[in-house]
Amino acid sequence: xxxxxxxxxxxxxxxxxxxxxxxxxxxxxxxxxxxxxxxxxxxxxxxxxxxxxxxxxxxxxxxxxxxxxxxxxxxxxxxxxxxxxxxxxxxxxxxxxxxxxxxxxxxxxxxxxxxxxxxxxxxxxxxxxxxxxxxxxxxxxxxxxxxxxxxxxxxxxxxxxxxxxxxxxxxxxxxxxxxxxxxxxxxxxxxxxxxxxxxxxxxxxxxxxxxxxxxxxxxxxxxxxxxxxxxxxxxxxxxxxxxxxxxxxxxxxxxxxxxxxxxxxxxxxxxxxxxxxxxxxxxxxxxxxxxxxxxxxxxxxxxxxxxxxxxxxxxxxxxxxxxxxxxxxxxxxxxxxxxxxxxxxxxxxxxxxxxxxxxxxxxxxxxxxxxxxxxxxxxxxxxxxxxxxxxxxxxxxx
Numbered sequence: 169x170x171x172x173x174x175x176x177x178x179x180x181x182x183x184x185x186x187x188x189x190x191x192x193x194x195x196x197x198x199x200x201x202x203x204x205x206x207x208x209x210x211x212x213x214x215x216x217x218x219x220x221x222x223x224x225x226x227x228x229x230x231x232x233x234x235x236x237x238x239x240x241x242x243x244x245x246x247x248x249x250x251x252x253x254x255x256x257x258x259x260x261x262x263x264x265x266x267x268x269x270x271x272x273x274x275x276x277x278x279x280x281x282x283x284x285x286x287x288x289x290x291x292x293x294x295x296x297x298x299x300x301x302x303x304x305x306x307x308x309x310x311x312x313x314x315x316x317x318x319x320x321x322x323x324x325x326x327x328x329x330x331x332x333x334x335x336x337x338x339x340x341x342x343x344x345x346x347x348x349x350x351x352x353x354x355x356x357x358x359x360x361x362x363x364x365x366x367x368x369x370x371x372x373x374x375x376x377x378x379x380x381x382x383x384x385x386x387x388x389x390x391x392x393x394x395x396x397x398x399x400x401x402x403x404x405x406x407x408x409x410x411x412x413x414x415x416x417x418x419x420x421x422x423x424x425x426x427x428x429x430x431x432x433x434x435x436x437x438x439x440x441x442x443x444x445x446x447x448x449x450x451x452x453x454x455x456x457x458x459x460x461x462x463x464x465x466x467x468x469x470x471x472x473x474x475x476x477x478x479x480x481x482x483x484x485x486x487x488x489x490x491x492x493x494x495x496x497x498x499x500x501x502x503x504x505x506x507x508x509x510x511x512x513x514x515x516x517x518x519x520x521x522x523x524x525x526x527x528x529x530x531x532x533x534x535x536x537x538x539x540x541x542x543x544x545x546x547x548x549x550x551x552x553x554x555x556x557x558x559x560x561x562x563x564x565x566x
Contacts, residue, residue, distance in 0.1 A: 185262035187261070188205055189256050191254065191256055192254060208236075220246060230245050230246075231246065240265045242264060244261050244262075302401070306375075309387055309393065312332065312379075313333060314332065314377065320373075361379050366402070369406060373401060417487040423484060425488050441536070441538045442546065444494070444495075444496060445496070445512070445532055445533070446494060446532065446550035446551050446554040447492070447493040449471050449491035451527075451529060451562075470524075470528055471493060471519070471530050474512060474516040474519050475493060475495055477515040482499055509534055516530055531554050531558035533555070533557055
């Protein structure tokens with residue numbers, strides 16, 4: 169049969185926490201309710217340092233101490249009582265280690281929620297911007313050095329990368345989806361983690377981050393973050409599709425006349441140097457009359473393809489009208505402009521592969537401006553040179 173004293177002690181220890189008694193000098197007193205505490209030496213030193221002095225009227229004073237050796241934390245409520253035997257302190261000691269761990273976890277969850285909230289606010293403010301603006305936000309919240317958004321679609325195939333160290337964005341064109349990383353969502357491969365992978369309007373995409381020791385694994389698995397990023401990326405791709413359609417010619421994929429006029433109004437960004445190529449497809453009417461409009465359309469498409477083969481960030485191609493094309497070189501030298509023309513002429517030759525009943529012949533007039541040039545005069549000059557080239561290449565033919 170268990171003794172009453174033992175039952176009381178067990179209830180205090182397991183039910184409501186230990187109750188200890190100290191005298192006016194702070195020495196523990198053995199009572200029917202509890203004996204001396206079984207703390208480590210470090211815990212006893214912590215008790216001595218943290219325990220408040222006995223004062224008449226002291227009631228419900230709360231303080232804390234820890235047992236470093238055992239990784240335990242205690243909360244103590246202390247009263248001072250005056251009795252016939254003298255002045256004593258009553259200490260109700262509760263082990264709050266589990267509560268402390270829970271509080272730390274809750275604090276961590278709150279911090280994650282706060283970071284997540286700021287992240288969502290940031291990307292919501294950028295919904296109308298291009299999809300690449302989110303890359304810096306992703307790098308920051310996931311604590312990664314690099315982020316990539318890989319896209320392969322009907323109109324655009326590129327890998328856009330963001331470096332947290334240099335805080336810069338770099339684009340690399342890719343030919344097709346098969347050239348993009350062979351990795352599924354949630355997988356890690358070649359030091360990169362795939363966060364998302366999907367298809368929007370025939371645009372395949374994959375979002376990857378650089379793996380590393382500092383990467384926030386918890387955030388990677390956060391469904392709210394993944395959902396927010398997923399929404400932003402797909403919204404950005406849909407917006408890209410709409411913008412692309414509004415700016416590009418449906419038949420050829422080159423910039424359309426509307427885009428040309430918009431850039432022309434802004435003087436193409438006012439580059440220090442500019443090369444203008446005015447182009448026109450020869451013998452289009454003869455091709456339409458003799459071989460049908462499908463052949464004529466193929467002449468237009470292949471001419472556009474020759475321009476696309478030499479396009480780059482500083483070289484833009486446009487379809488202005490039925491058989492009229494423009495190519496604009498920005499901030500390139502005169503020598504580079506001449507080299508560009510030769511590369512384009514070779515690209516036209518490649519389109520003449522013998523599969524069409526007619527030869528692709530394109531007239532071209534080029535002008536070059538540097539310094540204080542007149543864009544209007546350059547455009548007129550390129551048009552005049554194009555007609556001179558057309559007469560030479562037609563040689564009296566129609």
